[in-house]
Amino acid sequence: MMTTTVSAYQVRRNNKPIARLVGEPFMLAVEKLLAADPALAETISIMLDDELMNAIEKGNQQIAGVGPRENLYRKLERMRLKSLS
Secondary structure (H helix, E strand, C coil): CCCCCCCEEEEEECCEEEEEEECHHHHHHHHHHHHHCHHHHHHHHHHHCHHHHHHHHHHHHHHCCCCCCCCHHHHHHHHHHHHHC
16 A cells, blocks of 8 residues: 655745645545535535625624624515516
8 A cells, every 4th residue: 555645835926825736646535535425525615615605604694693684585585686687
């Protein structure tokens, strides 16, 4: 059995990390995990969606009583009208 170490190179732009370059064994392991666990794949997809994460955070703040609450009916009605236009 061969063991490998994981090393990654970080790609930066304007001194901010934007990507990582990882080895093929690491990516194969990640792909295998994602294929075996659809819930994990969905969780990662959600975490990578900034718009969705912002909506979740806003909802969490509303539940905690931080920030304005909005009437769900009015919000759904606005969304319906927006989709019609």
